[in-house]
Amino acid sequence: MKTVSVGTRQSALALTQTQWVMDRLRKLQPDWEWRVEKILTKGDRILHVTLSKLGGKGLFIKEIEGALLEGRIDLAVHSMKDLPAEMPEGLAIAAVTPREDPRDCLISRSGAGLDELPAGAVVGTSSLRRQAQVLVRRPDLVVKPVRGNVETRLRKLEEGQFDAIVLARAGLSRLGLEDRITEVLAVDKMVPAVGQGALAVQCRGGDESVFRLIRRINDPETEKAVRAERAFLHAFQGGCHLPVAAYAQVEGEKVLLDGLVASPDGRRVLRDRQEGNGAEEVGCRLAEKLLRQGADEILSAVRAEVER
Numbered sequence: 001m002k003t004v005s006v007g008t009r010q011s012a013l014a015l016t017q018t019q020w021v022m023d024r025l026r027k028l029q030p031d032w033e034w035r036v037e038k039i040l041t042k043g044d045r046i047l048h049v050t051l052s053k054l055g056g057k058g059l060f061i062k063e064i065e066g067a068l069l070e071g072r073i074d075l076a077v078h079s080m081k082d083l084p085a086e087m088p089e090g091l092a093i094a095a096v097t098p099r100e101d102p103r104d105c106l107i108s109r110s111g112a113g114l115d116e117l118p119a120g121a122v123v124g125t126s127s128l129r130r131q132a133q134v135l136v137r138r139p140d141l142v143v144k145p146v147r148g149n150v151e152t153r154l155r156k157l158e159e160g161q162f163d164a165i166v167l168a169r170a171g172l173s174r175l176g177l178e179d180r181i182t183e184v185l186a187v188d189k190m191v192p193a194v195g196q197g198a199l200a201v202q203c204r205g206g207d208e209s210v211f212r213l214i215r216r217i218n219d220p221e222t223e224k225a226v227r228a229e230r231a232f233l234h235a236f237q238g239g240c241h242l243p244v245a246a247y248a249q250v251e252g253e254k255v256l257l258d259g260l261v262a263s264p265d266g267r268r269v270l271r272d273r274q275e276g277n278g279a280e281e282v283g284c285r286l287a288e289k290l291l292r293q294g295a296d297e298i299l300s301a302v303r304a305e306v307e308r
């Protein structure tokens with residue numbers, strides 16, 4: 001009997017996601033023995049530094065990719081939005097799972113939505129993308145960083161450290177915490193992170209039997225949407241630590257991509273849309289549009305600030 005080790009981060013969200021993927025794969029291949037291997041990543045270990053200062057890219061991924069390359073695990077389940085654009089040689093994304101609701105949501109203590117929070121209310125988020133878009137709409141709010149997994153952030157909210165926090169709906173629903181949501185933020189209020197709501201299943205490219213099995217749970221429509229979004233992000237050499245957002249919808253052959261680049265203080269916002277048939281081409285075209293409008297200037301300032 002073949003034994004397959006599935007690597008995952010240790011958070012409740014990561015474990016739930018891994019279990020979901022594993023259950024589907026086990027049904028397709030009940031003869032193999034399936035086991036979970038929990039891996040502690042740098043991003044989980046270092047909680048006292050803000051994410052953008054830690055350097056962002058691949059923080060939750062590197063150790064897991066290392067374990068794959070060394071053969072300690074055979075596949076790994078990641079939140080697509082935590083996955084950097086570049087992947088080590090020898091690894092492959094064999095499947096992208098059907099996307100759940102990609103939207104962000106607001107959880108507030110008083111029950112007030114984003115437009116109703118009182119001036120000066122404190123919103124917790126460590127994402128420059130979320131920070132920028134909160135401030136675009138509500139420059140009178142105060143954004144403060146919050147770290148930790150979903151449950152930790154909810155606890156910090158309850159303790160009164162914040163009046164509201166912003167989290168992905170997909171994560172909350174996977175954890176059965178949807179009842180905590182105050183307001184689901186429409187995509188035009190808060191453009192989601194690249195890949196938000198989708199999972200990536202990764203393995204060694206040369207591991208044919210595992211690759212072929214995983215491939216069977218791939219969702220081609222989500223894969224195409226995510227390819228457009230990731231091409232857009234890649235054009236800025238960025239990861240989830242940049243104030244860059246994109247959301248693609250696939251309609252038949254067509255991809256409709258909405259993208260945003262904003263300054264962290266929300267004072268400058270570039271937003272545009274591109275459609276076409278080729279996912280990567282749509283992503284690159286949209287990035288070129290925003291670069292012509294000054295995206296580079298905004299992002300260079302962010303990079304200088306982060307490296308300071």
Ligand SMILES: NCc1[nH]cc(CCC(=O)O)c1CC(=O)O
Pocket residue numbers: 079080081082150166167168169170171172195196197198199
């Ligand atoms: N960066 C942490 C992370 N990675 C993926 C999700 C949510 C689930 C998803 O987007 O698939 C979250 C939590 C959050 O941002 O609220």
